[in-house]
Amino acid sequence: MAVKEIYTDLTIIGGEKTSLRTSQHLTYEYNAAGPTGLTVALLARKLGLNVFIADKAPTSLPVGRADALNARSQQTLEVVGVLDKLEPKGLKCNTSSTFANGEFVSRQNKWWVSLRNCFRPNFLMIGQSDVEAAMLEMLDIPCHHGHEALSIEECTVDGEDFVRTTFSDKVVVSKYAVGADGARSMVRNQLQIPFEGDKPNMNWHVLDTFIDTDFPCCPEIITFQVDGQARISWIPRERGMARFYTLLEDNSRADQGRIEAEIRKFLAPHRVDFKATEWFSIFEIKERVAKTYFSPKRRVVLAGDAAHIHAVNGGQGLNTGQADAFALAWRLALAVKQGNHDVLRSYEDERLATARGVIDVAAKLVRSTVKTATEYVELIEKNANYITGKPI
Secondary structure, three states, X not given: OOOEEEEEEEEEEEOEEEEXXXXXXXXXXXXXXXXXXXXXXXXXXXXXXXXEEEEOOOOOOOOOOOOEEOHHHHHHHHHHOOHHHHOOOOEEEOOEEEEEOOEEEEEEOHHHHOOOOOOOOOEEEOOHHHHHHHHHHHOOOOEEEOOOOOEEEEEEEOOEEEEEEEOOOEEEEXXXXXXXXXXXXXXXXXXXXXXXXXXXXXXXXXXXXXXXXXXXXXXOEEEEEEOOEEEEEEEEOHHHOEEEEEEOOOOOOOOHHHHHHHHHHHHOOOOEEEEEEEEEEEEEOOEEEEOOOEOOOXXXXXXXXXXXXXXXXXXXXXXXXXXXXXHHHHHHHHHHHHOOHHHHHHHHHHHHHHHHHHHHHHHHHHHHHHOOHHHHHHHHHHOHHHHHOOOO
16 A cells, blocks of 8 residues: 655644553553644644644543643643633642641742732643643644654755655655654654753652542642651642642652552541542653754754653643743744744754753752752742743
């Protein structure tokens, strides 16, 4: 059978592998086009580009992964046109508190309430799956699920540069391509771009769960302190769900039962009963950034986790990817429609510097969890610009 060729302005390659556990007995691997690639696609369509978007997964992400949109991401998604679908589903949160010795000992929201010229001075707590679903609903072109890119290369025809992306049944030829395919990026690996950084010995357990408790629940991000360490955080979520981030004292990987026991220890003297689990996963902390965001001829561009990864602390993963997407889409439109190829240079200058700053802040935050909750919250306040996303 002949391989079909498709010609377009822009190819977007998504597909981030994640481990999903919907109960203590069921675990499977999942790949899905994430918010970074979908945001580039939606903005590119608004700017008049022809787009082909491919996703390794058979369907979109069902549960799990990122949990909050910062102020900057909410602005971006307002421009994209999906924020009005997300706000009624999400939970607004602008306060961080500290719980120690059986009581709340502090509450802080200065970094949010002091923001100027900001219509949404808060996190919008909402699952990544809801964000992706809203984007896919708005997309006026198909997202080609079940399409795994096998190779990608730059080529030149009659003096003009193109990108050839090969799939099992087709070849897509485009003027530009975006690698938004996650931390294990095929695109980055094909281009042999070094992914440099550190890998501290830290394993964060993430539990999305519905609980029954006599703890005084509130729409705040709560950091719990026991024996001078703040290794558990409670993130309020939509639908009455709770997300717990847990780092064990010995940095080991554990099953869900042990994590639930650790949560009970930190919430004492209050009772906690775990009723239903939506997602349980373990993140091994990695802090890495691509040496360059471009292929040699700058026809292939990296964005999101394909370009940078870091600790979960501060809620900056999805949000930094959103800023990447916004910064990239208008530059790609100028390059395609006006032939302004050089405008892409400034994308790397802007976003690579931001990624390094995000990695540095997240690294400080994750290492401070073995200190007191007060020290952790003080560090958040010192780096509030990255948490809110406003200046970046």
